[in-house]
Amino acid sequence: MTRAIMLQGTGSDVGKTVLVAGLCRVARKQGLNVRPFKPQNMSNNAAVSDDGGEIGRAQWLQALACGVPSSVHMNPVLLKPQSETGSQIVVQGRVAGQAKGREYQSLKPRLMDAVMQSWEEVRAGADLVIVEGAGSPAEINLRAGDIANMGFATRARVPVVLVGDIDRGGVIASIVGTHAILPPGDRRMIVGFLINKFRGDVSLFDDGLEAISQFTGWRSFGVVPWLKAASRLPAEDSVVLERLAKGEGRALKVAVPVLDRIANFDDLDPLKAEPQVEVVMVRSGEPLPADAGLVVIPGSKSTIGDLKRFRENGWDRDLRMHLKRGGHVIGICGGYQMLGRIVRDPDGIEGDTTEMEGLGLLDIETVMEPEKTVRNSTAHSVVFDVPLEGYEIHLGRTDGPDCARPAVILNGVADGAVSADGKVFGTYLHGLFGADAFRAKLLQSLGVTGGTVSYRAEVERALDEVAEELAACLDVDALFSLP
Known part of the structure; x- marks a missing residue:
């Protein structure tokens, strides 16, 4: 039987993409036949999958982490922003049209059929599928017709682990607040949480973990330190461009x-x-x-x-x-x-x-x-x-x-x-x-002058390093055996 877990975030850019890639590499090293999946992605950083269509660059990277060919079914719906209000819509690797934000909301229920078809394609023959959400499930104004987060999780019956980013501050409030705002049916899909991007002595947050569990009833799957190797992996979201600092003088x-x-x-x-x-x-x-x-x-x-x-x-x-x-x-x-x-x-x-x-x-x-x-x-x-x-x-x-x-x-x-x-x-x-x-x-x-790095080898090494850190700080056995 194919098992599955879904990582959803308390917000955008909490590190879900790297966590999914790293966990995919952990599962691969354990001998599992693992696949990535993201129902809906929004990014202009696209890749061409091995079966010849457009997918988010993140799913291409995650497939690399799994050691499997990438497929359009790993990211069945891709939105490519063209203006402040509109995007090109790519469905199962092919352009299906364009829509502005409000128009797209009305299209989402119809896109769910494509998402579920792709889901069946990806999970067929796999031991484990690791799913990445988009944005946050707490965006309850977008819940009707949702295909990216709880709409998919409830339809596919995939347990959810909530990811909080401690580096941006307010992580206890963001996780507890998500618990408070979700409707009961969505809240029941969440089986636990993990904390990402922690700097310093992890034991200093023990009381924080206990507080979150007391407020929510959710278990902690662990605290992930700041993953230095993540900076050597391709970034998908253009929000990262806002944080890139100018480096020191070089040749x-x-x-x-x-x-x-x-x-x-x-x-x-x-x-x-x-x-x-x-x-x-x-x-x-x-x-x-x-x-x-x-x-x-x-x-x-x-x-x-x-x-x-x-x-x-x-x-x-x-x-x-x-x-x-x-x-x-x-x-x-x-x-x-x-x-x-x-x-x-x-x-x-x-x-x-x-x-x-x-x-x-x-x-x-x-x-x-x-x-x-x-x-x-x-x-x-x-x-x-x-x-x-x-x-x-x-x-x-x-x-x-x-x-x-x-x-x-x-x-x-x-x-x-x-x-x-x-x-x-x-x-x-x-x-x-x-x-x-x-x-x-x-x-x-x-x-x-001088030699250059082997770029693909560097990406592979970075994936291995991320996987090693995740295996050390998370209860991966519990994650991979969720019912």
Whole structure:
């Protein structure tokens, strides 16, 4: 019989994603056939699953932790925000439409059928499924038709463990408050709680654990310390960008403008892992640093809207000065589209603005088209003559004279463009920095000498370290044997 547990949080960003990944790795090390599942996710950090559809990057990572191929059924509903009020809806890996917040609430009951179908696919043949909730079950204003938290847990009859984040403060109140506000039927689904992100002597919180249990009647499954290895894992939620601090001076500074609809920013993680590279996330209102050797314009879920904001921040002027100083620029996906002369959206796929002048650093133009390209890809770097691998998730077709100098050969076809002086290039390939040989040659071309890390091996080691810590501080046997 397949067992299952679900981690729900007292709020967003309490660490559920890393905990699920770590517990998946613990279960795998115990010899269990384990799978991850997240009914509904909201993120522009998407991955292409092994069966060829879009899922949240977190579920891709969790599948890696399980040692199994990723599947669209591990994240059947993915919301990709395009504006302050609306999102693209991806169901079982394929775009199913767009909706604003209130419209989406009315769609959720119909999406539950897809969620439950995927649930049956994931649990078939598994010993254990570890489910990740979204947001908080205490958002009772969204309870009707819920598919992400208690709506799923009650329908699938999956026991819930509530996660509280002690680092943000008020963890006792957040857990006890969740108990108080939940309706009785939802409250009965919760079998216990755990505390995450504790710093210092855990015994100092013994009285806190006892107080929570007295107020709620729930058992404690343990206290998780601050997991240092978690910083070496790909982040999914863009809220993490608000906390990234500028590092100390290193051999190369890479500046990354934080676009309003930044997507797939985990492309940058392999650069962040390099000991001689400082990656600076440049927020709205800040200039691009004058001492950067490389500027990377990342992916975007709203190329035209982010291009407008790029100019409003003055980053277009900063970019021209960067190039005059001898700097280099790389654009990935939406960032590649921005580098051209113009971006056209005749069908209004991204919004009301149907045309926007580009940054003019590449002699190309992009036309948005309704059909979306979603696939894992093998590639070869034309610039450095090394193999690449990654994935494509994009709308649009890009053509122009500079495409005669492709950046990569992607699935046997020329992709991207390189400027005549070689200082600017763009591509639709996500994940190119993850290729160790490419990253090494790129850094050497920018004056960084010495070896580079093996990025995938570092991710695997980080998962192992997280798993070891969780096995030491949590009652994992009790968690994995919940009825």
